[in-house]
Amino acid sequence: MLQNKHILLGVSGGIAAFKAAALASKLTQAGATVKVIMTEHAKEFVTPLTFQALTRERVYDDTFAEKDPEKVAHIDIADWADLVIIAPATANLLGKAANGIADDMLSTTLLAATCPVYMAPAMNVNMYNQPAVQQNMETLKGRGCRFIEPGDGYLACGWVGKGRLAEPEEIVAFLEAEEKVHTSLAGKKILVTAGPTYEYVDPVRVFTNPSTGKMGFAIAAEAAALEAEVTLIAGPVQLDDPPGVKRINVTTAEEMYNEVMNLYPSTDIVVKTAAVADYKPKNILSQKAKKQDGDMDIPMERTIDILAELGRQKAAHQLLIGFAAESNNIANYAVDKLERKNLDMVVGNNITAEDAGFRSETNRVIIVQKGQEPEDLPLMTKTETAKEILRRVEILIKRDA
Ligand code: CTP
Numbered sequence: 084m085l086q087n088k089h090i091l092l093g094v095s096g097g098i099a100a101f102k103a104a105a106l107a108s109k110l111t112q113a114g115a116t117v118k119v120i121m122t123e124h125a126k127e128f129v130t131p132l133t134f135q136a137l138t139r140e141r142v143y144d145d146t147f148a149e150k151d152p153e154k155v156a157h158i159d160i161a162d163w164a165d166l167v168i169i170a171p172a173t174a175n176l177l178g179k180a181a182n183g184i185a186d187d188m189l190s191t192t193l194l195a196a197t198c199p200v201y202m203a204p205a206m207n208v209n210m211y212n213q214p215a216v217q218q219n220m221e222t223l224k225g226r227g228c229r230f231i232e233p234g235d236g237y238l239a240c241g242w243v244g245k246g247r248l249a250e251p252e253e254i255v256a257f258l259e260a261e262e263k264v265h266t267s268l269a270g271k272k273i274l275v276t277a278g279p280t281y282e283y284v285d286p287v288r289v290f291t292n293p294s295t296g297k298m299g300f301a302i303a304a305e306a307a308a309l310e311a312e313v314t315l316i317a318g319p320v321q322l323d324d325p326p327g328v329k330r331i332n333v334t335t336a337e338e339m340y341n342e343v344m345n346l347y348p349s350t351d352i353v354v355k356t357a358a359v360a361d362y363k364p365k366n367i368l369s370q371k372a373k374k375q376d377g378d379m380d381i382p383m384e385r386t387i388d389i390l391a392e393l394g395r396q397k398a399a400h401q402l403l404i405g406f407a408a409e410s411n412n413i414a415n416y417a418v419d420k421l422e423r424k425n426l427d428m429v430v431g432n433n434i435t436a437e438d439a440g441f442r443s444e445t446n447r448v449i450i451v452q453k454g455q456e457p458e459d460l461p462l463m464t465k466t467e468t469a470k471e472i473l474r475r476v477e478i479l480i481k482r483d484a
Contacts, residue, residue: 084262086114087470091164093189096124098239099171099205099248106170106251108137120189146188161195171205171248174216181219203231203254208244231257267480269310274350275303276357278318280336285368292358293441296320299356301469303328316342336360336386343389352402355390394425402479407431417451428452438462
């Protein structure tokens, strides 16, 4: 469940900070990208280099060390995070968080975070039992903050009692279980279309395009892994069924239209990856056309624009994601498509680039959403691209919830 998650690990200043190093390592091994923010006091116990080496990410400790002039670091990291885990959360950190105090990088970032926040407290048993600390924890719980209870036992200060930081394995297991429950795609009905369509001229000739369906199949597979109920409407492609996905095969744009429209009313999210033909021959010959001398004209007519029709019929709870295969001006066309077809997101890709688009194993896309600047994603595999797209869909679902 933590694979590809963006995890912000906040480390505050207690002796248990040494266990946070093991936690950073385990989260990284679980496939998450882990960024660490340390308080000044945490650095008395462990060095930033420890976390940098374990996570292979820069460690943050100073609100004003703005290394990238294009970003405001504490806002950027807060926006980036899928979840925040503070381990250890000291009495001081809990007090600041409960009272909205923002006087260092960690407490300031915490105020800017809108994702789920988890706290793993660690302190002396008497401090833990202090009404002030207990009250701060209750306040934070009331605001949706989730707690990973400390363990009972021998404490570094010499006392025996409740206050030991939960073991890193326990924290990872807790986060995995919670994230599973809180995956916003779980149980959502997703319709993905993929591949090309065939528009027949006669029984042996078709108009089609070089789409392989890989992008759509990757989205269907990833959505199923996130426990969505996925139906994949696939044009003619040479790909195996993704696990846990219901597949419906179609050939023409009209067949795709009929299948999509049939399922649309009971669907929450549609991802239209398919490269649907915009035109089809006006007349389909029932017998194979014999070749003649000279040129041949084939009258063509428009197919139905499935995505535009979905946009027209869209209900308030539905999300529509379109693709824009372009050879130039990608961002502009994507923004135009977003508005014209009443979409929530458009994924634009440059089909002329060698490492993106049709037949490629990788993709380099631009994501356009309402009211947001276009986002240029780096070159990545189609599976990684699918994960990035779905991560943004999850944010849209959470926003609308
Ligand atoms: N699409 C569709 N039905 C069609 C044609 C396209 O649903 N008959 C969908 C595709 O699945 C894709 C999006 O529309 O999600 C973009 O397709 P594209 O052909 O690139 O865009 P158009 O809006 O048709 O614009 P243009 O042809 O001018 O590029």
